[in-house]
Amino acid sequence: xxxxxxxxxxxxxxxxxxxxxxxLLSHALHTQVAMHAxxxxxxxxxxxxxxxxxxxxxxxxxxxxxxxxxxxxxAVAYTAGPGLAGALLVGASVAQSxxxxxxxxxxxxxxLEGHLLSPRMVDPxxxxxxxxxxVSGGHTQLMRVDDVGAYILLGETxxxxxxxxxxxxxxxxxxxxxxxxxxxxxAEQGDPERIVLPRPMLHSHNLDFSFxxxxxxxxxxxxxxxxxxxxxxxxxxxxLAAATQAAIVDVLVAKSVSALEQTGLTRLVVSGGVGANxxxxxxxxxxxxxxxxxxxxxxxxxCTDNGAMIAFAAAQRVSRGLVDLRAxxxxxxxxx
Ligand code: KG4
Ligand code: ZN
Numbered sequence: 001x002x003x004x005x006x007x008x009x010x011x012x013x014x015x016x017x018x019x020x021x022x023x024l025l026s027h028a029l030h031t032q033v034a035m036h037a038x039x040x041x042x043x044x045x046x047x048x049x050x051x052x053x054x055x056x057x058x059x060x061x062x063x064x065x066x067x068x069x070x071x072x073x074x075a076v077a078y079t080a081g082p083g084l085a086g087a088l089l090v091g092a093s094v095a096q097s098x099x100x101x102x103x104x105x106x107x108x109x110x111x112l113e114g115h116l117l118s119p120r121m122v123d124p125x126x127x128x129x130x131x132x133x134x135v136s137g138g139h140t141q142l143m144r145v146d147d148v149g150a151y152i153l154l155g156e157t158x159x160x161x162x163x164x165x166x167x168x169x170x171x172x173x174x175x176x177x178x179x180x181x182x183x184x185x186x187a188e189q190g191d192p193e194r195i196v197l198p199r200p201m202l203h204s205h206n207l208d209f210s211f212x213x214x215x216x217x218x219x220x221x222x223x224x225x226x227x228x229x230x231x232x233x234x235x236x237x238x239x240l241a242a243a244t245q246a247a248i249v250d251v252l253v254a255k256s257v258s259a260l261e262q263t264g265l266t267r268l269v270v271s272g273g274v275g276a277n278x279x280x281x282x283x284x285x286x287x288x289x290x291x292x293x294x295x296x297x298x299x300x301x302x303c304t305d306n307g308a309m310i311a312f313a314a315a316q317r318v319s320r321g322l323v324d325l326r327a328x329x330x331x332x333x334x335x336x
Contacts, residue, residue, distance in 0.1 A: 080109060
């Protein structure tokens with residue numbers, strides 16, 4: 001079965017074709033990063049309008065790349081949420097329209113399920129069960145994943161997400177948007193030990209996180225430095241970036257290890273935009289190697305938002321019989 005998938009929950013328009021037997025056939029992405037950069041963050045109205053402009057050309061591209069026509073498609077999947085309402089509506093409307101016109105099933109997919117299953121798109125494919133560390137701009141969660149659709153929440157952030165902590169700190173340091181990759185780049189030049197930042201909830205004896213205090217701690221340090229030494233130098237900025245990244249990564253690694261210990265599982269799957277962070281990848285690989293556990297990361301292009309993960313999640317659901325393809329195709333909008 002060939003599934004055409006759409007992702008438009010935030011600032012990336014992603015379209016992909018996945019075959020339930022052969023896997024990913026083609027995918028295309030347009031990122032709006034350059035457009036939003038001037039405003040220091042995502043402007044929802046601009047995001048929706050850009051999705052409208054991009055979605056049809058990207059659909060043409062993926063069909064062309066795979067050598068297929070729209071009539072070869074057997075089902076259409078789309079991100080139903082969570083995300084920006086206007087942005088979600090673009091992907092949902094296009095998917096529903098195609099499904100309606102070709103009398104195909106339309107499959108709504110939870111954005112986080114897309115991230116969660118994305119590491120299974122490539123080899124080596126993590127077998128179930130595994131622990132998933134889902135670290136995106138809006139979510140930080142540890143989940144026990146027993147199968148497609150069988151997810152148990154083990155812990156989550158009580159306030160800011162890990163990606164949000166990267167982004168907000170980057171903003172404080174004047175690094176612009178998107179903050180996470182910029183902060184990670186600057187951190188490469190800094191000393192993570194010159195400024196010590198708190199590791200929130202490191203010893204909380206549960207699998208929850210809290211990152212909002214971190215940005216306040218950075219702000220306080222920034223003010224202290226300014227009061228004592230005047231304007232913040234580039235090297236101090238780099239040290240603050242390195243200290244922030246180290247604090248976030250320490251907590252993510254420690255809690256992931258605890259989640260493996262508590263569940264008795266030996267596989268950790270990392271997904272979501274922060275999964276692109278080099279230090280996080282290195283630290284997890286080191287820690288889990290010592291524990292004889294495995295860690296799986298999606299390739300960088302599938303860490304951040306993309307259409308492939310949505311089409312793929314739908315394909316996994318279809319393969320396991322979790323989608324009733326014969327159900328009356330009510331094409332009401334399912335946007336959360
Ligand atoms: O999964 P994603 O693309 O979108 C959401 O669903 O939120 O994640 C975006 C988040 C942003 O907060 C971004 O700053 C962060 O992932 N991010 C990174 C890196 N690349 C993206 N954070 C740290 N290091 C990176 N290399
Ligand atoms: Zn995402």
